[in-house]
Amino acid sequence: GAVVSQHPSWVICKSGTSVKIECRSLDFQATTMFWYRQFPKQSLMLMATSNEGSKATYEQGVEKDKFLINHASLTLSTLTVTSAHPEDSSFYICSAPPGTGGRDTQYFGPGTRLTVL
């Protein structure tokens, strides 16, 4: 089946620094990737949708200038958390939308645990 990878799997950074998270589709091409965020003991919340070759679309309440999304190619989408603060500490997961790889399910990456000190 379709495989989505993320890098890094976990990262610890100091407050004020920027962190880049990569999401790759390993055996298929994805024109769209979804980015979710999950706080401890809470549900996954959709942050934004990255679109290859065009601007990302953000969900209501998500700061575009803080969470920079780039979909540079059909196999790579990146999320950069700029000027990270402790409240940005969360689990970030990307996923390829339904229909990818010929199936109706949605494929999720393994997630990236971000801890901001």
Place this chain on the structure above:
Amino acid sequence: KQEVTQIPAALSVPEGENLVLNCSFTDSAIYNLQWFRQDPGKGLTSLLLIQSSQREQTSGRLNASLDKSSGRSTLYIAASQPGDSATYLCAVRLWDYKLSFGAGTTVTVRA
């Protein structure tokens, strides 16, 4: 806006007992509903996907039902095992490909 609720938030059972996990959603105009498993600090594993036209799906010891009109789905896990300990997430998909997730039910199966 679609709201997804999962009850209970946590469940602890002895090995061998059957598990019943509930999911409710507010907007019945869904495309499909999916159940996922999430292990601590890990990503999501898809368990079952039920299309809006279906009433249930089965895979091994897992059975999920869907009552779209009442906005409910139930995941049954038969003869639970310690390896079933995880958080189970319910997610509904609308026609725009976006998923709305519940907060999950954390299951502990005691040996």
